[in-house]
Amino acid sequence: MERLIVVGNGMVGVACLENILAHKKKFDVTVFGDETHANYNRILLSSVLAGERSADEITINGLDWYQKNGIGLRLGVRIVNVNTTLRTVTGDDGGMMQYDKLIIATGSGAFIPPMDGIYRRNVFTFRNMEDTFGMMRVAGEGKRAVVIGGGLLGLEAARGLQIQGCETTVIHIVDTLMNNQLDSTGGDLLKRRMEELGIQVLAGRRVKSILGRDEVEALEFMDGERIPADLVCIATGIRPNADLARAAGIACGRGITVNDYLETSDPRVFAVGECTEHRGEVYGLVAPLLEQAKVLAATLTDNRGPVFEGWKPAAKLKIMGLDVFSAGESLETPGTDAVRFDDPGAGVYKKLLVRDNKLVGCVLVGDASDSNRYMDWLRSETDLTVRRKSLLFPEPAADKGSSIADIPDSETVCGCMGVTKGRIISAIHDNGIRSMAQLKECTRATTGCGSCSGVCEGLLKAVSPEFEEDTKRVICKCLPFSQDNLREIIQTQKLKSVQEVLEIYGNGIGCEICKPALSYLVDVVWCGDHEEDRSARFINDRVHANIQNDGTFSVVPRMRGGVTTPAELRRIAEVAEKYKVPLVKVTGSQRIDLLGIKKQDLPNVWRDLGMPSGQAYTKGVRMVKTCVGTEFCRFGVQDAMGTGIELERRLENLFTPHKTKLGVTGCPRNCAEVTVKDIGLIGQEGSWQVVVGGAAGKHVRKADLLVTVETTEEAIEATLLFFQYYREHGHYLERTYDFVERLGMERVRKETVYANAKDKKNLLRRLQKSKAFSQDAWKEGSTPVNTTQFIQIQPMEGASREVVQ
Amino acid sequence: MWTRITGIENIPLREGRTVDLVDREIAIFNLGTRFAAIDAQCPHRGGPLCDGIVTGCGPSLADAPVRGHAVVCPLHGWKIDLDSGSVLKPDVSVRVETYEVRVDSGIIEINVPKARKVAA
Ligand code: SRM
Ligand SMILES: Cc1cc2nc3c(=O)[nH]c(=O)nc-3n(C[C@H](O)[C@H](O)[C@H](O)COP(=O)(O)OP(=O)(O)OC[C@H]3O[C@@H](n4cnc5c(N)ncnc54)[C@H](O)[C@@H]3O)c2cc1C
Ligand code: SF4
Ligand code: FES
Numbered sequence: 001m002e003r004l005i006v007v008g009n010g011m012v013g014v015a016c017l018e019n020i021l022a023h024k025k026k027f028d029v030t031v032f033g034d035e036t037h038a039n040y041n042r043i044l045l046s047s048v049l050a051g052e053r054s055a056d057e058i059t060i061n062g063l064d065w066y067q068k069n070g071i072g073l074r075l076g077v078r079i080v081n082v083n084t085t086l087r088t089v090t091g092d093d094g095g096m097m098q099y100d101k102l103i104i105a106t107g108s109g110a111f112i113p114p115m116d117g118i119y120r121r122n123v124f125t126f127r128n129m130e131d132t133f134g135m136m137r138v139a140g141e142g143k144r145a146v147v148i149g150g151g152l153l154g155l156e157a158a159r160g161l162q163i164q165g166c167e168t169t170v171i172h173i174v175d176t177l178m179n180n181q182l183d184s185t186g187g188d189l190l191k192r193r194m195e196e197l198g199i200q201v202l203a204g205r206r207v208k209s210i211l212g213r214d215e216v217e218a219l220e221f222m223d224g225e226r227i228p229a230d231l232v233c234i235a236t237g238i239r240p241n242a243d244l245a246r247a248a249g250i251a252c253g254r255g256i257t258v259n260d261y262l263e264t265s266d267p268r269v270f271a272v273g274e275c276t277e278h279r280g281e282v283y284g285l286v287a288p289l290l291e292q293a294k295v296l297a298a299t300l301t302d303n304r305g306p307v308f309e310g311w312k313p314a315a316k317l318k319i320m321g322l323d324v325f326s327a328g329e330s331l332e333t334p335g336t337d338a339v340r341f342d343d344p345g346a347g348v349y350k351k352l353l354v355r356d357n358k359l360v361g362c363v364l365v366g367d368a369s370d371s372n373r374y375m376d377w378l379r380s381e382t383d384l385t386v387r388r389k390s391l392l393f394p395e396p397a398a399d400k401g402s403s404i405a406d407i408p409d410s411e412t413v414c415g416c417m418g419v420t421k422g423r424i425i426s427a428i429h430d431n432g433i434r435s436m437a438q439l440k441e442c443t444r445a446t447t448g449c450g451s452c453s454g455v456c457e458g459l460l461k462a463v464s465p466e467f468e469e470d471t472k473r474v475i476c477k478c479l480p481f482s483q484d485n486l487r488e489i490i491q492t493q494k495l496k497s498v499q500e501v502l503e504i505y506g507n508g509i510g511c512e513i514c515k516p517a518l519s520y521l522v523d524v525v526w527c528g529d530h531e532e533d534r535s536a537r538f539i540n541d542r543v544h545a546n547i548q549n550d551g552t553f554s555v556v557p558r559m560r561g562g563v564t565t566p567a568e569l570r571r572i573a574e575v576a577e578k579y580k581v582p583l584v585k586v587t588g589s590q591r592i593d594l595l596g597i598k599k600q601d602l603p604n605v606w607r608d609l610g611m612p613s614g615q616a617y618t619k620g621v622r623m624v625k626t627c628v629g630t631e632f633c634r635f636g637v638q639d640a641m642g643t644g645i646e647l648e649r650r651l652e653n654l655f656t657p658h659k660t661k662l663g664v665t666g667c668p669r670n671c672a673e674v675t676v677k678d679i680g681l682i683g684q685e686g687s688w689q690v691v692v693g694g695a696a697g698k699h700v701r702k703a704d705l706l707v708t709v710e711t712t713e714e715a716i717e718a719t720l721l722f723f724q725y726y727r728e729h730g731h732y733l734e735r736t737y738d739f740v741e742r743l744g745m746e747r748v749r750k751e752t753v754y755a756n757a758k759d760k761k762n763l764l765r766r767l768q769k770s771k772a773f774s775q776d777a778w779k780e781g782s783t784p785v786n787t788t789q790f791i792q793i794q795p796m797e798g799a800s801r802e803v804v805q
Numbered sequence: 806m807w808t809r810i811t812g813i814e815n816i817p818l819r820e821g822r823t824v825d826l827v828d829r830e831i832a833i834f835n836l837g838t839r840f841a842a843i844d845a846q847c848p849h850r851g852g853p854l855c856d857g858i859v860t861g862c863g864p865s866l867a868d869a870p871v872r873g874h875a876v877v878c879p880l881h882g883w884k885i886d887l888d889s890g891s892v893l894k895p896d897v898s899v900r901v902e903t904y905e906v907r908v909d910s911g912i913i914e915i916n917v918p919k920a921r922k923v924a925a
Contacts, residue, residue: 478860509860510860510861511861511877512858512882515858516858534817535817535818535820535859538858542856547856550851551856786820787815788815788822792823792825793810795811795826796809796811796912797808797809798917
């Protein structure tokens, strides 16, 4: 079997391997990659930085894929030498391997213009996972980030860093942002929109040096002006990684020179991806490169025939809520007509460049919804004579379905992966595809930047007879976003009330599903510093009691740790008699429930009880169940009651995605049943085990160990960390037993108790902030949010029955 | 018969309140640009409709603003159209009574049929 070596484990090299596997010819393949991550979607690093996706979510082919296909993989090894005579590659680990055929797919690296101080700490480029994590470690609230470069990459980096909490500035060398893709009108509008998002843009400025002792502290411009910076990201363009080939004597220009078959000057060496130069063109976007990968696969598998003739890729900015799209030419030239739509007030600018009745370029800012149509005209060189009067107006789409039907089969729907509508439809028919997940798997559509998901889903719905909604995607129909998405929207768009979110992103009204969920999300994102809207909450959260089957309410006062006093018990007894409470019951959670109370009586009942709310009605901390512990029990080794009471004090009055029940037990006999609680502390001789995700309701699940710690303070801290983490990452109505399974304990541990000091501090800080904004809900008995919250409205005329009697 | 009920300030935005009239209980909702009034009890098992969450009527994004408002009963989630009184969810053919509402100098007035004979 011929031995094939691939240098570079990036997007295109591996895509080429995928294509080779699809052909019959077998190779003995080894891939060398100098990154330590398995094959991932580099495009989506922007989303990782913007907090929209986690690192695991952008994997394209995990390690199991290599195994399954018998591909040898060497990660973390950099190839430093290629000898075309001996046909060997040498790694930086000294290892050497011989090839029959060699694919160089080394991608590109950051191009850094001459400036001083680029080696200071906290100066980054934005190319790989390591860069991304590096920036995320430094970024945070109160940090000043400066991005040098106002192109696609720079702007996405800036947005990401801002979402990470940084005060962010973009510096661009010329006046027009994205000047490779936009004209000055488009660039100016984009600049304004970036500024509206809260990102400062300094255009037409050039950086001279990066200053600081060890870490970066400031930037200095050519004119001597300085601005402070804690983090610098240089995104000033890319440079093909051609040095390896060049040193081996293979013909190179800016990149490795390849012909239409992706062959280099050496008959056994091939190159593909961003490291290549084809007909004088070097590409920095993935769509044409994936085309190269297909062509090379054919060339290598004795199917030499298909050619790569180059194309103009389209560029799309991946910033949520900011549509920018550009393809082909962007500047007017003699003989070219520019057709424009320009509404600065609405923040929309569109320009089509037409020559000889054909589209040669387009620029869209603020509304890129028609980009697919224009791309199709551009690629297929459609004659536009008959359409000249309405180029900018789509044929009115009667409804979503029919506008999808209008798309011609040849039109590319997924620009990143180059998937046409025809391909999707035949894949659906041929493979019985019925869900988006299957469609992705089969065609790779939507797996690039993801902006074509809507169209693909529409197609799937229209074509597949048994369409299945991917589970848990959107909250509801009024608000078609996932919860993670919504958190991001609420945070970055600075939305502080449920109604604002509904008006900007939803149908303006909302429903019983999304309103309570949004109430939770705005509360947790702003740590309680939001505009509370009681109309969006379930009745229980308006009147702070649990509605019963007859419209009366139940009242459960807080009895921290299940510990009470004779005085409290006496007051409870008096209240029960005074208000003729129909039922007094000891609950399953170590406290006392007064059931059947009228809404109008609630404030007085609370006042007479003189105890805080037990929140038995809401998604919040119910109780911390405790056992006797060291106080009295002869086996007790830890103070269960004291610790439980302390925890309850620290966590009460806060909202959680679903109710949260805790327990603390003084020894491993576990009399407080904490291994079936959302969070449990198990006392041991000289240590505590903190366990999470337990359940004994609809489901029974034994809690997983979060961490074992020595002191009570540490156990409390671990609890607080997990608690806040669940608040921030749990979906509304997701109990911890589902939450820990969805995320996996590995990740939960890594991002709570084993997180770095800064992340931990931030979690605790946000928890503290929420706590500071919270109060015992029963205080509203004397100061209700609405004056008529608890009272019955008396009509001015038409007297009520009581009055008649 | 138009009956003066209460000041508009007594019914908070997007919430409902019940008033007890001679022969019936009516839930009044503040929908922001208008008020709506329906019988207070849920046709399912008598749940207090005034305590429900106000929502749109239609199933989807597009028809919500056009098709008006509904309320979801807090007990078991029946969804009642505030304009027609019909039950939108589940699919049952019962309905609740609806009433005309108008506002006169800040006072909500409801058009209620003359009181039936008050029992007992
Ligand atoms: C009052 C109480 C029963 C009792 O008399 O002991 C109770 C009563 C209700 N439980 Fe419970 N649960 C009570 C302890 C429990 C326990 C035991 C415990 O907490 O140790 C469990 C199992 C543990 C757990 O939470 O998983 C429990 C599992 C549930 C569940 C299932 C949750 C699950 O996901 O598995 C529900 C339904 C839900 O939340 O979706 C539920 C829902 C309810 C609701 C709130 C139903 C509702 O939405 O109105 C009941 C209110 C009755 C009423 O009319 O007021 N209740 N419920 C207990 C109140 C404890 C307290 O002091 O706050
Ligand atoms: C943040 C970001 C956002 C982007 N967004 C978009 C977008 O929205 N749309 C789009 O079309 N494109 C986008 N791109 C560009 C796109 O990611 C690239 O075009 C694509 O990854 C190129 O694939 P490649 O395989 O040629 O190179 P790469 O994916 O870079 O892979 C090359 C690999 O080879 C490794 N390597 C290099 N030299 C050696 C060596 N000597 N030995 C061993 N390994 C080596 C590199 O470390 C790298 O892992 C984006 C890029 C970035 C960084
Ligand atoms: S188990 Fe809980 S929810 Fe079910 S009837 Fe008993 S108290 Fe109500
Ligand atoms: S009583 Fe209204 S839904 Fe059951």
